[in-house]
Amino acid sequence: MPTRILPAVGDADAVRTLTNLLSQLPDAEPVTPVTDSTQLVDTLARLAAESIDELPEVVVVHERIGPVPALELIRDVALRFPAVGVILVTSDAGPGLFQAAMDYGARGLVGLPLHYEELASRVHAVAQWSVGVRRHLGAGADVFHGAGGTVVTVSGAKGGVGTSLTAVQLALAAQASGRATALLDMDLQTGDIASYLDIQFRRSVADLAAISDITPRVLADAVFRHDSGLALLLAPGDGERGEDVTDRAARHIVAALRARYEVVVIDCGAQLTGAGAAAIESADTALLVTTPDVVAVRGAKRTVRMWDRLQIRKAEETTVVVNRHTRATEIQPALIQRITGTAVAATTVPAHFKELQGAVDAGRVHELDHKSTVKQALWALAGELGLVKGTEQAARPRSARHRGAERAAPTFRRRKELGR
Structure with missing residues (x-):
């Protein structure tokens, strides 16, 4: 089954670069990018209202997304859509930001400029994690299937x-x-x-x-x-x-x-x-x-x-x-x-x-x-x-x-x- 990847990028040049790389990943299915934080959350909420299975396995958030800052957006997605794995794309790949991103709910971090091998590795790992979470959620008898309570x-x-x-x-x-x-x-x-x-x-x-x-x-x-x-x-x-x-x-x-x-x-x-x-x-x-x-x-x-x-x-x-x-x-x-x-x-x-x-x-x-x-x-x-x-x-x-x-x-x- 292909991995659905939703890019959230506000910069037009970054959108083209990221979409081009994602389209080259094996078994990847990039979906139409969203350009701001509100559009991302609204899109995920609409998909979650249909079924948890409609949500993308991976969301890639660029550091220049707005109006909500990237870390705040990652936390919101992690809280409301816990079966979605989030990757942060950033020019600061140091340990401080890495720890902060993990604290806020990201499942991975990829440094800029983007490299195919690093992006492929992160997407693969996060997609596997997302599939595992959904398997657990599906096993629960009284799971609330919504955009988050x-x-x-x-x-x-x-x-x-x-x-x-x-x-x-x-x-x-x-x-x-x-x-x-x-x-x-x-x-x-x-x-x-x-x-x-x-x-x-x-x-x-x-x-x-x-x-x-x-x-x-x-x-x-x-x-x-x-x-x-x-x-x-x-x-x-x-x-x-x-x-x-x-x-x-x-x-x-x-x-x-x-x-x-x-x-x-x-x-x-x-x-x-x-x-x-x-x-x-x-x-x-x-x-x-x-x-x-x-x-x-x-x-x-x-x-x-x-x-x-x-x-x-x-x-x-x-x-x-x-x-x-x-x-x-x-x-x-x-x-x-x-x-x-x-x-x-x-x-x-x-x-x-x-x-x-x-x-x-x-x-x-x-x-x-x-x-x-x-x-x-x-x-x-x-x-x-x-x-x-x-x-x-x-x-x-x-x-x-x-x-x-x-x-x-x-x-x-x-x-x-x-x-x-």
Whole structure:
């Protein structure tokens, strides 16, 4: 079977050179080149909507592609289309860029000027890898065959504002609507979603940290299948094991979940780690939960500013969720929006903790009464975010693909500032 190769090159001369060489490769089938990052992602999304088998085995990204920088584009393709192998063509073939390209999801790097032997070798290796991935995906019984699921992160302005409860209920709402949903506990030291759902588990997200090629079978071994239908990937029971989950590991794990589930909800807790930063940066929607009090709103403002300084996410790309809201409180959502510079969800969560206390204490929040105003609000929020089937077109912040066009890749800077 011929290897389908999709070149993504913005320069006309480079297009001719690359296409000419690719056409000489044995068993190669170059397809019509795309000239910018948006066209590449849209083309892959259209093909993936038909079938995973319609996707090209290899995408060749030229360093001068735009408007999204090459590394950002490679990460987006790797996250959304994990069965496609990406090769970066660059004039800088040094070890620094090579490592960065691998971190961002590339399967190979070819130096400029192009040489037939090097290009042929890389294309052959990446094509074999792609075929192997598709074989694994085809073996999975419940693989989500789409352009990649929706990823939503839930972070807290401070501890105790309701981050985990929000994440759990959003995931339950999506699952109940008929969408295959995974809930990932990325609060690595103190995450306790297992207690909210009263489950005992053996494997955690830390067990995937050292695995670079997370196949559906490997992922299935680590995931706990809850009675509600949710797929749970839990924080380690021993908090110190959370250090094993680096930002690079987090990207691989999120990509594996995105490829397999329609909705992926990630509880990032209130403390920022390298892994949490990687998840927030790659998410389609990043939520920040706060309560309408001075301490929490100040915490929200600090968090938003930190994300911006570390180039993780801009304020306008973040959505604040106001929990424990009452009409009588002095701090209302409009004021929080002005203070933080973020979007604020139209749905607020009422301050009715008494409805929750019994279910929380029993670890049965999935059995919360449907009459609960808190549950109703959180499920309405899921609809507002487009997580519930039939609401997918709801307005959401821009995806990582669009954000990548506005700034350079922050990986190395972030590692240093987070102490990774």
